[in-house]
Amino acid sequence: MLEDVKKVLITKDEIDSMVKRLAAQISNDYEGKHLVLIGVMKGCLIFLADLLRNISIPVEFGTITASSYGSGTVSSGQIKIINDIDVAIKGKDIIIVEDLVDTGLTLNYLKEFLSLRGPSSVKICVAFDKPSRRKKPIGTDYKGMDIPDEFIVGYGLDFDEKYRNLPEICVLKEEIYAGLLD
Numbered sequence: 001m002l003e004d005v006k007k008v009l010i011t012k013d014e015i016d017s018m019v020k021r022l023a024a025q026i027s028n029d030y031e032g033k034h035l036v037l038i039g040v041m042k043g044c045l046i047f048l049a050d051l052l053r054n055i056s057i058p059v060e061f062g063t064i065t066a067s068s069y070g071s072g073t074v075s076s077g078q079i080k081i082i083n084d085i086d087v088a089i090k091g092k093d094i095i096i097v098e099d100l101v102d103t104g105l106t107l108n109y110l111k112e113f114l115s116l117r118g119p120s121s122v123k124i125c126v127a128f129d130k131p132s133r134r135k136k137p138i139g140t141d142y143k144g145m146d147i148p149d150e151f152i153v154g155y156g157l158d159f160d161e162k163y164r165n166l167p168e169i170c171v172l173k174e175e176i177y178a179g180l181l182d
């Protein structure tokens with residue numbers, strides 16, 4: 001697996017301190033509230049687990065799986081829900097937790113979709129942001145870090161479902177994905 005990696009972009013220590021900073025902000029802001037984290041699968045899995053373990057106030061969580069319509073690597077920009085959350089969010093304070101915001105289409109859709117259920121508030125927490133790729137603006141209330149437009153994997157992020165188990169954020173060698181991207 002490591003032979004497919006060009007370089008480490010974000011180290012485990014950097015990720016750890018990023019997660020601790022975000023969890024401390026959230027714990028402070030949501031003291032006394034009914035907090036529910038909604039993780040966007042599958043990429044968020046490891047970030048969500050780390051965030052939960054560092055939040056010091058009572059918190060529930062659910063997961064949702066969304067997918068872009070379209071064939072191969074070309075997205076039509078339309079989103080569909082593959083698996084819905086199994087927690088009630090009406091009257092609760094929710095934070096949508098994403099590993100990566102790219103075009104912004106997924107988060108825009110999910111924010112609207114979940115808002116229809118009447119939560120008290122909806123905010124967004126993302127680990128990594130590629131602002132140069134944005135197609136639709138989205139406010140990120142809690143953000144780990146901006147990253148350049150490089151093909152990254154690890155810490156839950158995949159290429160063709162692989163590399164999610166790398167503990168650091170790594171840039172993949174071009175020959176691994178050459179010819180397969182839009």
Ligand code: PRP
Pocket residue numbers: 040041042043044066067068098099100101102103104105106107157158
């Ligand atoms: C990735 C990422 C976000 C989405 C962001 O998910 O985890 O959910 O893309 O892209 P956008 O801002 O352009 O909408 P992906 O579809 O790769 O699925 P995964 O989470 O299972 O890896």
